[in-house]
Amino acid sequence: MKKSLLLALSLVCSSGLYAMTWTATAAETPADSGAKATPAKSFTVTDARDRVVTITDASRIASIGGAVTEILYAMGLGDRIIAVDQTSTFPMDAKSKPQVGYTRTLSPEGVLSVGPSLILATDGSGPRTTIDVLEQASIPVVMIPEGHDAEGVLRKIELIAAAVGEPEKGKALADAVRADFETLSRALEPVKDRPRAVFVMSASGGAAVVGGSGTSADAMFQLAKATNAMADIKGYKPAQDEAAMISEPEAVVVMRDGGQKLDADTIFALPTFLGTPAARDRKLLTYPGSYLLGFGPRTPFAVRDLAVALHPGLEIPELPARPWHTEPVQ
Amino acid sequence: MYEGKDVRVVMNGRTLLNGVDMEIRSGQITVLVGPNGAGKSTLLKALSGEHKLAAGRVSLDGTAISELSARELACRRAVLPQSVEVAFSFTVAEVISVGLMGSGARESGRVARLLHSVELPGFAGRRYDSLSGGERQRVQLARVLAQLECGHADKASYLFLDEPTASLDLAHQFVVLRLARAHADKGGGVLAVLHDLNLAAMVADRIVVLANGNIIADGTVDEVICDEVIERAFGVSVRVGVPPAGPYVLPQNIRHSAGTAQA
């Protein structure tokens, strides 16, 4: 009962009340937060967990999840972000923000210490105890769904735009991203023979951990009209060497920033890929992790890069230049 | 009286004690002798309660020791092992206070007195692990004597010594045996396993000879320490002489294979 009272109290608090904050942390004074167009009245959104979240102040955002951060920057709202998580690596400017740790092991006090007025977090962020504490401190937490297709990316953009009170900016971004996805799907329509590809997450100790069905890598292959050679596996799991050989992948896809050197020499020396067409042609495709698997506004570009590499000879038009595709995005 | 009746100990299928009857009387020093492997230590452990009996019964003043609580038994029977390794860096005072049965107050005075009696004055604060073998043995003796102080003065307490003099020089052997004698003189009973037959002859009121898990002789020094008994027990030809102080043992030649000769 007391909790609901606290909640009600906090709801009537406008952003101006932050001026009364005792703390000496410079980051917590809203005057330098750069908030301009934040509407003073409150509004509600329904988040990925079907919770109705009321937001009064979207000027100081803790952005948890690489795609969330990219979308905010793509809408030109990067200066409202006061903290990011470890997976927010793009654009470069995001890396200069205070970093609250790994998405799934957030520290409640760490997040509170940056003084956010709104937390946008990829669904699955946690642990639950941290989310509970943040909500107890009456900070709205909006869970952004983890979509792994064009619709999913658009849903993220719309929800984030609604949560920060900028539906027009969201619509503009969503329209552009939708147009890019449509351009690609038209260009890829004639594809009949889907090339077989495999995504390698890591290769420590000579065992390749690959992306099976249900993974974001699998979703990227589908968008690029390729077949995931490891679709028999569920999730990210170590590949069985023989199964990998039988699946005859024609290309191997890896991340550039996986924390481990995954070059062609390393990959094709693995017993997993001995004698496969990919090893014969030494066909290794390398992309930044957040670009390839982020499922944010840059995803159409990543799909195009992948498609161009996997379908040689197919005519795929250039996508129109988008400010969020290239650094710097401000 | 501390008594074992028909004590039989079997370990790993081997019979170590084959139905032994043994009495330890108060006011006496009973010395157990015998060749290596005869079962002397086993008998001492069986009597102390440490070893499980395959058959037989050990009793203290008629009560089976298994019916006494661990503490009751500890107040009336203490065991000085051949050597004690202490796991952590205990001081001498801390080792001795293990024997003080948690008496708490006045501990330091008692520790000092006991250390004095084993001729280690001023050792209370020393680290046990820094002591020589002989010093350790005397600290353990002080600990064991401390333990028996918790018993009733009017009930005899029993001191079991397992080769107490093995690591001691001549002077300190006498310290230990003198304390054993003092315990017997106060009405307590002493059971000592000794290797040295001459030392045994010197301190024993009664000598028990054990060989192959059986008692082959039990009696006063004069009854037991004689050529035939020693030869039968040890397989060594000896000549027992009687100098003014008492009998002594002089080995003659080795009859069987080497290795069993002691004394």
Place this chain on the structure above:
Amino acid sequence: MSAEQSSSLPVTEHKDAARPVAAGLVLFGVLAVAAFLGALAIGPFSIAPGRIIAVMWEAWSGVETHTSAMLRERVVVMDVRFPRAVLGVLVGAGTAVAGAIMQGVFRNPLADPGLIGVAPGAGLAAVAWMVIGSSFLVHLPDFFQVMGLPLAAFFGGLVTTLLISRLATRDGRTSVATLLFAGLALGAMAAAGTGVLVFIATEQQTRELLFWTMGSLAGATWIKVAMAAPFVAALLVLSPFLARGLDAMALGEAEAYHVGIPVERLKRIAIVAVAAGVGAAVAAAGVVGFIGLMVPHLARLALGPSHRALLPASAMLGAAVLLAADIFARMVAPPAEVPLGIVTALVGAPFFLWLLLRRRAFVG
């Protein structure tokens, strides 16, 4: 006790007789209190120390929070730092006392519950509960929904402790090499079992496990405090009764029997106590290593090995060290935090090697 002992000893007494036990216990108590206050006062969210007391007083006396700033301060103090500090005390004291008891029973200062497989065993049981138990959790009474996890960890610790004492002890003697190797094997088996469970766990469960296996106080809630408290309380209540027996055990099992210690009963109680302390700590914070090794060792260096002082000293020093490590974990890279288990391992693993080298003669 030893303090008064030294004063009344004759002048011939050796100098180091004066082990400052009473002073040492007071010092450790002060350290524990200081660490507790530090854990309340220090954090990435800056609140003036004086304000913290005010916040607590306001919360207890039911003053309403008028501003969201006030509310945040209250949440940070009352829902984040306070339960976390209390949980830190429970985990630190529980682990350290369990370590001291285990070392006393095995007569070996290297017998750390983490190193010899007890904590991994408790961890395996806890993971099993999270992964398998959750499927029938809804059918269980409320009590098990909260207490199931620590109970599972307790029984996991109990089984591993019994196993390790069976494996490493022979005729009342514990071989250090066997103890460490058997512990290594048990730890590996527990890790393999945990791996299997992680493999079959759902993605949501895997996330929770990941958070938990790194060893952290970050998820501290009053529910976790309530979960760990009875076990640690049982351990602390039992420990004084074990002290004299453990002192006697230092001379050897036979010697302990001879001075009137019911050795088998002592060992049974000790094993239950160890499992309670380790199980509660593991259930609440995951596997936080080396506290059970370092803390009793430091307490022994300061106060001597006598368990009458060692056990309470370990409890207080354990709480202090764990809270200090947790403050470090929170403050080293704010606003993110480092897993506590990594902090203790960074300090503890070299410490263990140092101990091992010093005692190489014993280990062989």
